[in-house]
Structures are given as structure tokens and as C-alpha cells.
Amino acid sequence: MTDPGGVSIVVRTVSRIMIPFIQLFGIYTIAHGETSAGGGFQGGVILGTSIILLSIVFGLKEADRRMPRELLTAFMCVGLLIYSGIGVLDLLSGGRYLEYSSLPLPLPPHEISALSILGVEIGIGITVMAVIILLFFCLAGERDA
Secondary structure, eight states: OBOTTSOBHHHHHHHHHHHHHHHHHHHHHHHTTTTSSOOHHHHHHHHHHHHHHHHHHHOHHHHHHHSOHHHHHHHHHHHHHHHHHHHHHHHHTTSOTTOGGGSOOSSOHHHHHHHHHHHHHHHHHHHHHHHHHHHHHHHHHHHHO
């Protein structure tokens, strides 16, 4: 029982069920990166591999339809802006680049630091996810061409 692309219905069904859980685990890894193992890079790779699995099982065109290259380029830019923006805000508020507790927020310094670190992890995760997917799309597209 395989489809015309050669992938069995079992693989397609299991992938369809597992991809949302893989993405949820990637988000968890990004969100808890400052307090446990993981972080933005690891979570971004996990998120990226969920789309790579989608493209392997359902085809590159389906993955490109769900995650267009223009959207991935925007994700790269937004993630980089989040990461570097927090650092620039630290500089403008009188601290050093990515000195998390220097932001002028009406919170205790440890909460400001935790929020800043989470923002940096999110920015890194978004950027890494987009880069991993784009690299795969480019390499897989060369093979198909």
C-alpha cells in the first residue's frame, strides 16, 4: 500500500500525527532553554526538521506550499531583528550588548533578565529554523532539477 510517490500509507499517517508533536517539542525546547538543556539553536533545529520530515514524506512541493521561501526569508529577518534588537536596546539603556538586566522595564532585574533571555532564545530559534529549512529546500531542489 504505497502512493504514487513511493511512501507507504503508514509512514504518511504516522508523520501526519507526529509532526505537530515534534513542533510542540521544538517550541518547548526554545521556551525552556535558559533553565534546562536546550535553547534557541536546538529548538530551531527541531522545528526545522519537522518541516524537513514533511517534505520527505509528502514532497518538496507540499512543504514549499506550506512554508514558502518568502516566509522563511521573513522569519530569518525577524529572528535576527529580535536577537539584535534586544542587544541594541541594552546598549541604548546604558548597558553592554546583551546585558539583559539593563533594560528600563518596571520589573525586578531577575525578571527583566529572564524575559530578555527568552526573547533572545526565540529570535535564535526562529532564525535557525528558517535557515535549516531553506538549506534543505535549496539542496533538495538542486537534486530535483
